[in-house]
Amino acid sequence: MNTEELILKKTFGLLLLKGFDATSITDIQAATGLSRGLLYHYFKNKEELFIQVTEKFFVQIFDFDIRKTKDYTVTEFIRFMCDRFSKINKTISDIIEETGSIKDISVLNYHFLFYQVMQRDAIFRNNYRVTTEKERTGWEFALGNSIERSEIRQNVDINISANQLFTLTDGVWFQGIFSPDGQGIIRNLENALLHYVALLK
Known part of the structure; x- marks a missing residue:
């Protein structure tokens, strides 16, 4: 692990533990074992460091290339979404x-x-809004592909169903605040999405 990566990971761990306002440069020094001068060599101030941390551990792990999913059916997109959230959960667990x-x-x-x-x-x-729009679009592609392949009913309203699947996905994921078990959240998400899709057949 290079020095910049070390700083970002340790800072993210501190932010998870203490939040933005309570995390200081002194805390980051103690966690990384680096001098203040070396920290400022990589990041000009605390704000820039925090921006880089949120870019790496929120934006980058949530974002995805929608071109790779445009041919998925609903079942394949569910698998993709669950794998995606599972990777996010593993990243969080590893940092913790x-x-x-x-x-x-x-x-x-x-x-x-x-x-x-x-x-x-x-x-x-x-950036997060752009990612959520990709999710909605991904559901629309998947529903359309499943209709074409006669996997779900022909009269399914793609826009309404895509919004409902998106809302269901976000709702189950954010219900995770009540559970320390990340894998349990993924199982609940997969079950909820598959149950919804079964209603469209």
Whole structure:
């Protein structure tokens, strides 16, 4: 792991544990074992560091290339979405483990930090909006493909169903704030989506 990666990971762990306002450069120094001068060599200030952390651990792990999913059926897109959230969950778990604070951090911390970022950062809000639009579009493609292949009814309203599947996905994922078990969230998500799609057959 290079120095910049180390700083980003350790800072993310601290943000999960303490939040934005309570995390200081002194905390980051202690967690990384680096001097203040070396930290500022990589990031000009705390704000820039936090922006880079949210880009890496929120925007990049949530985003996806919709061109790779445009031919998926609904069942394939469900598998893709569950795999995507599972990877997000693993990334969070790995960071938590590296912080050495497993007992103190859960998926709840990730969601809490997510809302803090949404409140503070207009660029992040816009990037997240773009990602959610990709999700809706992905559901629309998948529904259309499944109708063409006669996997679901021909009279399914693609726009309404895509919005409902998107809302269901977000709802189950964000219900994870009440559960420390990330894999349990993924199972619940898959079951809920497959149940909805069964109603469209």
